Amino acid sequence: xxxxxxxxxxxxxxxxxxxxxxxxxxxxxxxxxxxxxxxxxxxxxxxxxxxxxxxxxxxxxxxxxxxxxxxxxxxxxxxxxxxxxxxxxxxxxxxxxxxxxxxxxxxxxxxxxxxxxxxxxxxxxxxxxxxxxxxxxxxxxxxxxxxxxxxxxxxxxxxxxxxxxxxxxxxxxxxxxxxxxxxxxxxxxxxxxxxxxxxxxxxxxxxxxxxxxxxxxxxxxxxxxxxxxxxxxxxxxxxxxxxxxxxxxxxxxxxxxxxxxxxxxxxxxxxxxxxxxxxxxxxxxxxxxxxxxxxxxxxxxxxxxxxxxxxxxxxxxxxxxxxxxxxxxxxxxxxxxxxxxxxxxxxxxxxxxxxxxxxxxxxxxxxxxxxxxxxxxxxxxxxxxxxxxxxxxxxxxxxxxxxxxxxxxxxxxxxxxxxxxxxxxxxx
Amino acid sequence: xxxxxxxxxxxxxxxxxxxxxxxxxxxxxxxxxxxxxxxxxxxxxxxxxxxxxxxxxxxxxxxxxxxxxxxxxxxxxxxxxxxxxxxxxxxxxxxxxxxxxxxxxxxxxxxxxxxxxxxxxxxxxxxxxxxxxxxxxxxxxxxxxxxxxxxxxxxxxxxxxxxxxxxxxxxxxxxxxxxxxxxxxxxxxxxxxxxxxxxxxxxxxxxxxxxxxxxxxxxxxxxxxxxxxxxxxxxxxxxxxxxxxxxxxxxxxxxxxxxxxxxxxxxxxxxxxxxxxxxxxxxxxxxxxxxxxxxxxxxxxxxxxxxxxxxxxxxxxxxxxxxxxxxxxxxxxxxxxxxxxxxxxxxxxxxxxxxxxx
Numbered sequence: 141x142x143x144x145x146x147x148x149x150x151x152x153x154x155x156x157x158x159x160x161x162x163x164x165x166x167x168x169x170x171x172x173x174x175x176x177x178x179x180x181x182x183x184x185x186x187x188x189x190x191x192x193x194x195x196x197x198x199x200x201x202x203x204x205x206x207x208x209x210x211x212x213x214x215x216x217x218x219x220x221x222x223x224x225x226x227x228x229x230x231x232x233x234x235x236x237x238x239x240x241x242x243x244x245x246x247x248x249x250x251x252x253x254x255x256x257x258x259x260x261x262x263x264x265x266x267x268x269x270x271x272x273x274x275x276x277x278x279x280x281x282x283x284x285x286x287x288x289x290x291x292x293x294x295x296x297x298x299x300x301x302x303x304x305x306x307x308x309x310x311x312x313x314x315x316x317x318x319x320x321x322x323x324x325x326x327x328x329x330x331x332x333x334x335x336x337x338x339x340x341x342x343x344x345x346x347x348x349x350x351x352x353x354x355x356x357x358x359x360x361x362x363x364x365x366x367x368x369x370x371x372x373x374x375x376x377x378x379x380x381x382x383x384x385x386x387x388x389x390x391x392x393x394x395x396x397x398x399x400x401x402x403x404x405x406x407x408x409x410x411x412x413x414x415x416x417x418x419x420x421x422x423x424x425x426x427x428x429x430x431x432x433x434x435x436x437x438x439x440x441x442x443x444x445x446x447x448x449x450x451x452x453x454x455x456x457x458x459x460x461x462x463x464x465x466x467x468x469x470x471x472x473x474x475x476x477x478x479x480x481x482x483x484x485x486x487x488x489x490x491x492x493x494x495x496x497x498x499x500x501x502x503x504x505x506x507x508x509x510x511x512x513x514x515x516x517x518x519x520x521x522x523x524x525x526x527x528x529x530x531x532x533x534x535x536x537x538x539x540x541x542x543x544x545x546x547x548x549x550x551x552x553x554x555x556x557x558x559x560x561x562x563x564x565x566x567x568x
Numbered sequence: 569x570x571x572x573x574x575x576x577x578x579x580x581x582x583x584x585x586x587x588x589x590x591x592x593x594x595x596x597x598x599x600x601x602x603x604x605x606x607x608x609x610x611x612x613x614x615x616x617x618x619x620x621x622x623x624x625x626x627x628x629x630x631x632x633x634x635x636x637x638x639x640x641x642x643x644x645x646x647x648x649x650x651x652x653x654x655x656x657x658x659x660x661x662x663x664x665x666x667x668x669x670x671x672x673x674x675x676x677x678x679x680x681x682x683x684x685x686x687x688x689x690x691x692x693x694x695x696x697x698x699x700x701x702x703x704x705x706x707x708x709x710x711x712x713x714x715x716x717x718x719x720x721x722x723x724x725x726x727x728x729x730x731x732x733x734x735x736x737x738x739x740x741x742x743x744x745x746x747x748x749x750x751x752x753x754x755x756x757x758x759x760x761x762x763x764x765x766x767x768x769x770x771x772x773x774x775x776x777x778x779x780x781x782x783x784x785x786x787x788x789x790x791x792x793x794x795x796x797x798x799x800x801x802x803x804x805x806x807x808x809x810x811x812x813x814x815x816x817x818x819x820x821x822x823x824x825x826x827x828x829x830x831x832x833x834x835x836x837x838x839x840x841x842x843x844x845x846x847x848x849x850x851x852x853x854x855x856x857x858x859x860x861x862x863x864x865x866x867x868x869x870x871x872x873x874x875x876x877x878x879x880x881x882x883x884x885x886x887x888x889x890x891x892x893x894x895x896x897x898x899x900x901x902x903x904x905x906x907x908x909x910x911x912x913x914x915x916x917x918x919x920x921x922x923x924x925x926x
Contacts, residue, residue: 173883221823229615241730314830319727561734
């Protein structure tokens with residue numbers, strides 16, 4: 141009987157879900173279960189903790205408390221749709237789908253519903269063209285920037301000349317992993333390196349044949365687009381064939397503690413791209429300790445603070461809060477709607493000073509967003525793993541990517557999407 | 569009292585052979601249809617359509633399809649996910665190659681393409697049976713998913729390998745794409761569910777269905793009495809795949825709008841549909857609906873109860889959901905190995921005598 145009544149209450153609550161205007165709602169489509177849980181937990185914790193911090197320390201955003209609405213997707217597209225539909229009625233301001241599949245899913249839906257999406261460092265790259273994708277943002281950098289960052293890094297190591305070098309791309313055989321291929325092909329034509337592609341099927345536990353091929357072909361560099369268990373296996377395999385780790389560069393989703401610790405000392409020197417700084421040596425972490433952890437309000441188990449993916453969640457939340465503040469400033473109201481949030485995201489400016497004022501000096505790259513460019517300038521850095529100290533540290537500054545090549549590709553791909561879906565590219 | 573045959577006189581063969589011979593069943597059937605068509609569309613919102621009803625209806629079609637093959641004809645198949653992918657990619661190719669083609673036709677043609685593919689993979693069933701056939705269809709599952717990932721023609725050479733459904737309209741109302749209203753999507757899927765369920769029901773109680781069941785019960789005996797195993801097994805594969813292909817096309821174009829083959833049509837989809845028919849009841853159309861409802865609606869309900877009204881953390885709720893659904897599956901299979909459909913049958917037997925059991 142009680143069960144029945146609770147169920148009935150749940151259903152009526154569901155049907156009567158009306159926008160509650162008392163707070164600013166930030167849904168978090170997290171995955172604390174399923175095959176990628178090890179990576180999903182730190183991100184979700186960081187995302188939630190930053191909003192808790194803002195509520196506790198500043199009394200919310202512009203005086204209005206933020207509410208994080210967490211919904212478990214398990215990295216599953218169907219559950220992601222259910223999460224989207226169940227949270228959008230609550231006045232969700234911005235979605236961070238945290239899965240390339242769910243992002244593709246939500247791009248048309250959220251655009252029709254008028255809710256912005258922020259796919260930070262993942263999702264559909266050509267969404268950087270704000271004229272075609274007015275509701276989708278992927279600043280500060282996307283996969284094509286990432287591909288270019290990796291190439292730029294090896295260019296730097298070789299004094300700007302890659303002709304005759306061989307680069308292998310080990311990638312997750314899915315929409316996510318296929319993203320950099322076009323860019324790398326263009327760059328290979330431009331810089332004269334030879335590119336070989338090695339797909340790894342989901343979930344990526346079996347990579348013997350790929351690494352055997354690498355051993356045979358002896359590429360000078362290996363790039364990796366991996367996620368979850370695939371990263372750990374690849375790093376272990378690379379260590380097994382004694383591939384020089386400093387020539388092995390992963391995308392930012394292949395560079396967390398989870399990925400390198402299982403390989404032990406073998407992973408020493410492994411490199412990954414970075415969207416933001418590493419470690420917990422920033423003033424903001426003192427505030428998190430004081431207002432969130434010590435107050436017993438940390439999300440999850442509270443044991444992820446300072447890890448790479450926790451920082452990424454924190455960074456995503458910081459960008460969302462800054463965009464919300466911007467929106468409040470533009471529209472002169474504290475109670476912003478998703479449409480106002482979009483305007484805030486489009487006018488977002490992250491500078492050295494603004495990051496320092498938040499207690500996050502040099503935490504991420506500086507960038508500005510505009511209607512034409514929802515992806516920012518595409519700055520990124522390279523981080524390296526030190527197995528003895530068990531720390532990631534940035535070894536380069538946030539550097540540019542080859543926007544000449546990427547810009548043309550973005551223009552081409554977004555034009556194809558616009559034609560397929562009858563969108564008239566325009567800036568409002 | 570209400571549910572009885574006494575006094576329900578039939579005066580023609582047609583009346584005697586109808587699907588629901590008991591008057592109460594008939595009224596209930598018409599009432600369900602009336603509510604589904606006449607009431608639900610006026611109250612449906614985005615959440616109910618996209619999170620609850622569309623997946624239920626689409627999985628019901630897939631479950632009916634697999635039930636024809638496994639429940640009626642006795643050929644175990646683990647290739648459902650792959651065949652759904654065939655339906656999805658066929659509809660994508662048809663939609664993009666012939667933009668003016670009526671969308672109903674697109675869905676039916678996708679079913680037809682899947683039927684052809686299903687027949688090819690059904691050929692081994694003439695030589696191998698049981699577990700060995702299951703492994704052969706498992707090969708189909710992996711091969712088809714690999715194919716759609718490997719050959720860029722299937723996803724029109726898009727950079728990411730994702731396929732996106734463009735907008736298509738029926739009578740001026742969008743049924744695919746982001747602008748489609750929940751009512752339109754719901755009614756479109758409901759139309760296919762009703763149509764295909766009626767077809768399946770009538771196929772299974774006619775000559776073809778009886779030949780399937782004879783092959784299922786004892787293939788050698790069936791062959792001796794003149795049932796052609798080639799034609800029977802291949803027709804089961806073709807019709808089953810047609811249903812699964814229609815489900816795949818709707819799953820991609822109407823429900824999700826964008827899919828990636830490994831994620832959406834992997835082996836877990838084959839298992840999910842197989843669990844649906846085992847829990848719902850093998851060899852029963854009602855069981856296909858019951859199983860789809862159990863596997864689709866129960867997790868959503870549990871999630872809403874635990875996260876929505878009890879306010880539990882999402883990860884704990886997700887783990888509990890697995891535990892509860894798993895425990896209920898075991899409970900139902902221990903209490904009634906023939907599935908929810910058999911429970912329903914027993915209930916109806918009891919109802920005939922109620923309230924005077926002696």
